Amino acid sequence: xxxxxxxxxxxxxxxxxxxxxxxxxxxxxxxxxxxxxxxxxxxxxxxxxxxxxxxxxxxxxxxxxxxxxxxxxxxxxxxxxxxxxxxxxxxxxxxxxxxxxxxxxxxxxxxxxxxxxxxxxxxxxxxxxxxxxxxxxxxxxxxxxxxxxxxxxxxxxxxxxxxxxxxxxxxxxxxxxxxxxxxxxxxxxxxxxxxxxxxxxxxxxxxxxxxxxxxxxxxxxxxxxxxxxxxxxxxxxxxxxxxxxxxxxxxxxxxxxxxxxxxxxxxxxxxxxxxxxxxxxxxxxxxxxxxxxxxxxxxxxxxxxxxxxxxxxxxxxxxxxxxxxxxxxxxxxxxxxxxxxxxxxxxxxxxxxxxxxxxxxxxxxxxxxxxxxxxxxxxxxxxxxxxxxxxxxxxxxxxxxxxxxxxxxxxxxxxxxxxxxxxxxxxxxxxxxxxxxxxxxxxxxxxxxxxxxxxxxxxxxxxxxxxxxxxxxxxxxxxxxxxxxxxxxxxxxxxxxxxxxxxxxxxxxxxxxxxxxxxxxxxxxxxxxxxxxxxxxxxxxxxxxxxxxxxxxxxxxxxxxxxxxx
Numbered sequence: 001x002x003x004x005x006x007x008x009x010x011x012x013x014x015x016x017x018x019x020x021x022x023x024x025x026x027x028x029x030x031x032x033x034x035x036x037x038x039x040x041x042x043x044x045x046x047x048x049x050x051x052x053x054x055x056x057x058x059x060x061x062x063x064x065x066x067x068x069x070x071x072x073x074x075x076x077x078x079x080x081x082x083x084x085x086x087x088x089x090x091x092x093x094x095x096x097x098x099x100x101x102x103x104x105x106x107x108x109x110x111x112x113x114x115x116x117x118x119x120x121x122x123x124x125x126x127x128x129x130x131x132x133x134x135x136x137x138x139x140x141x142x143x144x145x146x147x148x149x150x151x152x153x154x155x156x157x158x159x160x161x162x163x164x165x166x167x168x169x170x171x172x173x174x175x176x177x178x179x180x181x182x183x184x185x186x187x188x189x190x191x192x193x194x195x196x197x198x199x200x201x202x203x204x205x206x207x208x209x210x211x212x213x214x215x216x217x218x219x220x221x222x223x224x225x226x227x228x229x230x231x232x233x234x235x236x237x238x239x240x241x242x243x244x245x246x247x248x249x250x251x252x253x254x255x256x257x258x259x260x261x262x263x264x265x266x267x268x269x270x271x272x273x274x275x276x277x278x279x280x281x282x283x284x285x286x287x288x289x290x291x292x293x294x295x296x297x298x299x300x301x302x303x304x305x306x307x308x309x310x311x312x313x314x315x316x317x318x319x320x321x322x323x324x325x326x327x328x329x330x331x332x333x334x335x336x337x338x339x340x341x342x343x344x345x346x347x348x349x350x351x352x353x354x355x356x357x358x359x360x361x362x363x364x365x366x367x368x369x370x371x372x373x374x375x376x377x378x379x380x381x382x383x384x385x386x387x388x389x390x391x392x393x394x395x396x397x398x399x400x401x402x403x404x405x406x407x408x409x410x411x412x413x414x415x416x417x418x419x420x421x422x423x424x425x426x427x428x429x430x431x432x433x434x435x436x437x438x439x440x441x442x443x444x445x446x447x448x449x450x451x452x453x454x455x456x457x458x459x460x461x462x463x464x465x466x467x468x469x470x471x472x473x474x475x476x477x478x479x480x481x482x483x484x485x486x487x488x489x490x491x492x493x494x495x496x497x498x499x500x501x502x503x504x505x506x507x508x509x510x511x512x513x514x515x516x517x518x519x520x521x522x523x524x525x526x527x528x529x530x531x532x533x534x535x536x537x538x539x540x541x542x543x544x545x546x547x548x549x550x551x552x553x554x555x556x557x558x559x560x561x562x563x564x565x566x
Contacts, residue, residue: 082151089170090160091188094326095122096170102148103172103184105136108326110193110277114465117474125277125326133300134219134272136279136324138199141306142212144178151175152184166190179205186324193327194282194337200319203312210311213320215281216304217272218296221251224274233275233458234346237293237303241268246343248273249293251301264290270303271325271344276461276476278344282323282337283307328461331358345459353452354459361456371475372468375457375528379535382453386446387543395547399434450536454529463528475528482523484530489519491537498544 084101090111097107108126115121126134139147146152155171170186180203187196203209223235237249239261247261262268266288271280281304283289289305296302312318325337329345347354360381365374383390407425414421428434457463463476471481479485492515522530 084151085154087154087170088159089168089186089188091168092161092190093193094188096188097126098154098170098172098186100152100154100172102137102139102146102150103152103154103174104138104148105186105324105326108279110327113328113461117465117477123277125279132220132222134217134279136215136217136281136326138184138197138213138215138281138322140180140182140201140211141214142308143180143209145180145209145211146174146177146182150177150182152182161188161190176204179203180209180211193325193333195324195326197322197324198319199322200317201309201312202317203314206314208311208313210309212306212308214304214306215270215283215322215324216292216302217270217279217281218300218302219272221299221301235274236272237301238271238273238344239268239291239293239303240271240340240343241265241291242339246340246346248346249303254293254295254301259293261291261293263292264288267339269338269341270305271341272303273344273346276459276464277328278325279327280323280325280341280344281305282325282341284321285338287320329459330461331355345461347452347455347459350448350452350455353449354456357449357453358456358460361460362462365462370468371462371466371528372472372531375475375532376535378453379532380539382449383536383539383543386449389445390540390543391547396434399432403428403432403434453532457528457532458526463526466528468527468531472527472531475531476526478524479527479530484527484534485519485523485525488522488530488534488537489516491534491541492516492519495537495541495544498541498548 082100084099086106087098087100089096089098093110093112095107095109095111096105098104099106105126106128107124109122109124111122113123115123126136128135137148139145139150141147152172152174155173157170158165158168161168166189168188170188172184174182180201183198183200183202185198185200187198189196197215199213201209201211201213217237221236224233234248236251237254239247239249241247241262243265244262249259249261253259267285268291269280269282270291270293271278283305287307289307291303291305293303294301307320309318309320323337325334325341327333331342331345334342334344343351357378361374361378364377364381365371368374368377406428410424410428411421414424457475464474466475467473468475471483472479496512496515522533
């Protein structure tokens with residue numbers, strides 16, 4: 001009876017630790033590990049409304065400061081605003097759609113990334129339609145100045161890169177608002193996802209002005225299609241500064257006014273992050289800015305930065321440089337744009353292990369040119385590195401399995417005297433030089449490595465639409481025929497059968513039930529993750545069987561049906 005109570009307490013304790021860990025992840029701004037929150041499904045608005053500054057009074061602003069987009073109406077009867085016109089520009093990696101309303105970027109397709117497996121349509125990151133809104137905007141506040149709602153004129157020029165052409169510029173000019181004109185120049189470069197954006201402020205007002213430039217990313221709060229009930233990735237704003245590093249902001253925290261991040265800095269970036277892809281505004285290092293993140297409409301959220309320009313005298317102009325990144329979370333690409341941008345590819349608290357694992361995976365891929373076989377070879381290398389540690393654990397398990405019949409017989413004989421049973425059991429362990437926990441510690445040491453590898457495979461955009469062999473055409477999607485999850489379940493059962501059963505029948509049943517429950521979860525996991533786990537299981541079975549044979553322990557597979565008949 002005591003053993004049953006103890007087993008139940010251990011089960012309760014284990015599930016409590018899982019729940020506490022999940023809440024700790026959420027508390028630290030990370031996505032839930034096991035229980036993702038439900039996606040927000042409120043309809044998105046057609047036009048992104050302006051975002052307001054993070055604080056009511058921005059340093060350097062004057063009492064006339066307005067919110068981004070809240071342009072002051074001119075005196076008299078306003079002339080009707082010209083209809084907004086879309087302007088498309090194409091490079092070798094991006095197809096962009098600009099809007100003459102504010103010169104905003106309202107569409108971005110990544111030409112090197114298909115929307116779906118074997119699809120021909122490129123993946124659309126920035127979009128504005130009936131169901132989705134994801135935009136990049138900028139403008140001036142602090143007075144009667146042009147904003148992202150001000151009509152602009154596009155300066156005609158090439159709309160696509162030609163052979164031998166390395167750069168392409170798109171220029172938007174606003175009409176004067178309060179005597180101030182804003183000129184935006186986007187410079188696109190061949191092979192690059194980062195866009196140079198120059199904001200030039202021309203003062204023709206007859207008096208000195210000190211406007212504030214804001215840059216912002218606006219998107220709806222809907223989760224991406226990669227979310228499942230069994231694993232979750234982060235979707236939402238992020239702020240990076242040199243002092244506080246990478247800070248993720250949950251949409252729910254914005255709604256509750258509980259979002260915490262560094263509001264003022266002189267470096268870093270603001271970003272919108274989702275699984276595999278991200279966008280970010282980067283101002284030059286040394287430029288003082290105020291970061292903000294807030295809800296701007298029913299289901300729209302904005303993250304951005306505001307910087308105050310020096311006083312611009314009448315007839316003078318001032319230019320501010322910025323970078324706008326729109327693309328995949330490829331580490332090599334992100335690292336060269338600005339410090340810390342590679343952190344949008346979030347490995348969590350195991351980054352220190354995950355980054356070298358990704359580096360090794362990428363090196364293996366450069367030789368085999370197949371991400372599926374790169375995963376298999378990486379697991380083989382990791383298992384080889386931990387061979388002697390695993391061997392120690394499996395030798396301990398083999399010894400336990402060898403004396404397990406004697407322990408079972410003793411438990412049955414002394415079940416009415418638990419105290420004597422414990423004494424006899426400890427005596428047997430000493431005589432046989434068996435440590436009941438000897439098989440646990442070596443395995444526990446390896447757990448962080450395999451969790452880190454799990455996040456590498458889950459986070460790497462390279463797995464998206466990457467084929468392995470035969471029916472596996474996308475390592476980032478579940479196996480369409482469920483063959484890999486079935487193989488995973490079989491290898492898990494075999495691995496469990498090779499381990500020594502706990503003496504207590506209830507613990508033995510739980511030992512069989514838990515792997516089977518986790519195997520069911522793998523039916524919904526990406527094929528690349530299942531492949532990695534199958535490889536690990538097969539190598540574990542082979543090593544465990546080899547060690548059992550060397551130690552003279554019969555390779556007897558436990559029949560779980562016998563346990564559940566009792």
